[in-house]
Amino acid sequence: MTKKITQFKKYCNSLTKYSRYKTREVFVGDIPLGGDNPIRIQSMTTTNTMDTLATVEQTIRMVNSGCEYVRITAPSKSEAENLANIKKELRARGFNVPLIADIHFTPNAAEIAARIVEKVRVNPGNYIDKKKFESIDYSDESYNIELERIRERFSPLVKICKEYGTAMRIGTNHGSLSDRIMSRYGDTPLGMVESALEFVRICEELNYHSIVLSMKASNPQVMIQAYRLLIIKMQEEGMNYPLHLGVTEAGGGEDGRIKSALGIGSLLEDGIGDTIRVSLTEDPEYEAPVAISLANRYKNRSPHKKIEEVHEIPFDSLNYSRRHTFEILGIGGINVPRVFADYSARKIIAHKDLADAGYSYDAPSDKWNMSDMAADLIYLGKQNTPFDIPMGMKVVYDYSHWLKLDVQEKSFPLLNVGDYKSSNQKSNILNFVEIDIDSLAGELMNRLKIDNKAVIVLVTSNEHGMAEQRRIFIKLIENDVKNPVIIKRSYKGLNLDELRLHSSTDIGALLIDGFGDGVWIDVENILEPVESKNVYVKSFIKVKETKETVINRTLFGILQAARVRISKTEYIACPSCGRTLFDLQETTEMIRKRTEHLKGVKIAIMGCIVNGPGEMADADYGYVGSGIDKITLYRGKDIVRRNISAEFAVDSLIEIIKEDNNWIETM
Numbered sequence: 001m002t003k004k005i006t007q008f009k010k011y012c013n014s015l016t017k018y019s020r021y022k023t024r025e026v027f028v029g030d031i032p033l034g035g036d037n038p039i040r041i042q043s044m045t046t047t048n049t050m051d052t053l054a055t056v057e058q059t060i061r062m063v064n065s066g067c068e069y070v071r072i073t074a075p076s077k078s079e080a081e082n083l084a085n086i087k088k089e090l091r092a093r094g095f096n097v098p099l100i101a102d103i104h105f106t107p108n109a110a111e112i113a114a115r116i117v118e119k120v121r122v123n124p125g126n127y128i129d130k131k132k133f134e135s136i137d138y139s140d141e142s143y144n145i146e147l148e149r150i151r152e153r154f155s156p157l158v159k160i161c162k163e164y165g166t167a168m169r170i171g172t173n174h175g176s177l178s179d180r181i182m183s184r185y186g187d188t189p190l191g192m193v194e195s196a197l198e199f200v201r202i203c204e205e206l207n208y209h210s211i212v213l214s215m216k217a218s219n220p221q222v223m224i225q226a227y228r229l230l231i232i233k234m235q236e237e238g239m240n241y242p243l244h245l246g247v248t249e250a251g252g253g254e255d256g257r258i259k260s261a262l263g264i265g266s267l268l269e270d271g272i273g274d275t276i277r278v279s280l281t282e283d284p285e286y287e288a289p290v291a292i293s294l295a296n297r298y299k300n301r302s303p304h305k306k307i308e309e310v311h312e313i314p315f316d317s318l319n320y321s322r323r324h325t326f327e328i329l330g331i332g333g334i335n336v337p338r339v340f341a342d343y344s345a346r347k348i349i350a351h352k353d354l355a356d357a358g359y360s361y362d363a364p365s366d367k368w369n370m371s372d373m374a375a376d377l378i379y380l381g382k383q384n385t386p387f388d389i390p391m392g393m394k395v396v397y398d399y400s401h402w403l404k405l406d407v408q409e410k411s412f413p414l415l416n417v418g419d420y421k422s423s424n425q426k427s428n429i430l431n432f433v434e435i436d437i438d439s440l441a442g443e444l445m446n447r448l449k450i451d452n453k454a455v456i457v458l459v460t461s462n463e464h465g466m467a468e469q470r471r472i473f474i475k476l477i478e479n480d481v482k483n484p485v486i487i488k489r490s491y492k493g494l495n496l497d498e499l500r501l502h503s504s505t506d507i508g509a510l511l512i513d514g515f516g517d518g519v520w521i522d523v524e525n526i527l528e529p530v531e532s533k534n535v536y537v538k539s540f541i542k543v544k545e546t547k548e549t550v551i552n553r554t555l556f557g558i559l560q561a562a563r564v565r566i567s568k569t570e571y572i573a574c575p576s577c578g579r580t581l582f583d584l585q586e587t588t589e590m591i592r593k594r595t596e597h598l599k600g601v602k603i604a605i606m607g608c609i610v611n612g613p614g615e616m617a618d619a620d621y622g623y624v625g626s627g628i629d630k631i632t633l634y635r636g637k638d639i640v641r642r643n644i645s646a647e648f649a650v651d652s653l654i655e656i657i658k659e660d661n662n663w664i665e666t667m
């Protein structure tokens with residue numbers, strides 16, 4: 001990240017003052033979104049759309065869990081027609097929830113559904129185009145002929161929507177861009193934006209404006225950049241359509257929640273987003289509570305403590321590049337962001353206590369074993385340990401305690417600004433200096449700049465903390481301060497599930513913009529999960545799990561989701577829908593159990609061959625349902641085993657991974 005200052009291209013109202021980015025109000029049935037309406041919550045059924053009763057009952061569970069809109073897949077004309085029965089049954093049972101038909105490939109189905117339900121979702125990557133993975137060299141003329149073809153095929157749907165008062169989501173997926181878009185724009189956020197805008201322009205020509213847009217990707221970095229760019233491009237063309245936010249194929253459990261919070265939350269922090277769907281490989285009724293928890297943070301965000309406004313930014317918010325820092329003892333520079341384990345409030349009495357930070361002790365050999373998620377630094381505050389901390393781990397004490405140590409060389413002090421400025425006795429290797437926005441005045445900045453032993457620990461107490469910390473990073477870059485920075489967030493009064501979502505948003509949003517050489521979470525006063533009235537709130541905290549364990553796993557999860565430090569296998573699993581051809585949750589779990597030690601390998605598990613391959617994003621391997629009891633396996637985008645029996649599919653997947661020398665035997 002260079003110091004080049006550029007005019008901030010406005011993708012939100014302000015980078016420092018929270019407010020919702022105002023879009024046009026669009027009615028979906030009786031429930032409007034956009035404008036001044038609250039952030040709406042939605043999800044999608046996973047039942048077979050032809051099974052009316054199962055779909056109705058699942059929809060009711062979703063409404064009871066907090067869904068304000070429910071999406072149902074309509075892969076062909078029959079399913080589209082059956083939406084009428086589903087809707088009728090729901091209304092008969094007193095549920096007026098607006099329904100959305102999810103369409104891929106089939107304009108005929110869309111045109112039927114648009115006469116029945118309140119909204120249709122089309123994917124501009126496959127509504128008219130069939131993907132052949134061809135690269136075509138278009139001239140402007142041949143490209144315009146293609147656009148004309150799209151106009152002809154898409155206009156009837158628009159006219160039906162207009163006539164029936166049906167809303168439409170034009171929902172781009174990073175993984176399923178058409179060959180036409182790929183050939184001209186590549187697999188980029190710009191390609192995603194253009195893919196949607198080509199369709200929007202046709203709607204506008206027909207004077208149809210009940211449009212909602214989405215830019216989903218399984219990589220939160222791509223997804224965030226695409227939404228930002230979409231807003232900029234909409235402004236250039238005088239558009240202000242509401243935005244539906246989501247991270248696709250996020251997976252399930254903790255990882256799915258972290259990835260979704262990072263992607264969706266980063267945008268919500270800047271006031272972007274009118275409706276959200278959290279996609280998890282779980283029953284859909286478990287999605288709304290996560291989405292509600294993400295959206296609720298912004299109900300009372302404003303007014304918050306004032307942060308100095310920024311009009312020009314010294315970084316590119318549309319392309320990732322990491323803030324340039326110098327390295328001090330493996331922190332900063334080109335090193336992956338480091339992870340702190342905070343044990344200051346916990347007595348360490350035995351070796352086993354460090355297991356929560358990823359270290360296991362083998363007494364007979366007197367050796368420590370590190371997991372792939374072993375913290376790099378441990379903060380002990382004012383306490384001593386009765387044994388030596390593992391060699392690879394750096395120990396940090398409060399400055400006052402560090403001063404009293406007999407051997408100071410093996411550990412490092414954490415100083416406040418006062419001590420940093422006044423004291424002559426510091427580590428001659430590495431000092432951590434805790435700084436907030438108020439302490440970062442000119443004199444301190446000049447001092448830090450020339451101190452190649454100082455790592456900044458950035459803290460905030462502002463309710464709009466991500467924005468405040470981002471403001472500090474901007475200040476550091478403007479003043480050419482290249483000291484590494486640890487992003488530290490302190491929380492209190494949360495339960496561990498809330499902590500995971502909040503920290504994924506707050507820290508993840510900064511990492512996505514290239515900020516941070518380390519991460520640290522400090523928690524006080526952890527609450528027990530409240531017995532929620534919503535029976536679909538699912539916790540992933542295991543009984544007797546310590547907060548240190550949860551925080552360590554969360555921090556590594558955030559780094560992985562932001563793709564700045566890979567410490568485990570990545571699963572890109574579709575959330576499943578009426579097209580799914582096998583039990584996605586069970587299969588994902590089975591694959592996870594056998595492959596979770598393959599650090600850095602990306603495995604996609606997709607329910608159907610119609611959309612799965614296109615939406616596997618950048619997975620290394622794909623496990624895709626291609627018929628009843630039939631699985632097709634992919635290496636990247638290439639089929640390597642076609643239609644094999646599900647019974648042998650996981651073994652075959654492992655064989656392929658072995659052929660590529662990506663397999664590691666477990667002990």
Ligand code: SF4
Nearest residue numbers: 574577580607608612
């Ligand atoms: S990939 Fe999964 S969610 Fe997408 S259409 Fe196929 S089964 Fe449904």
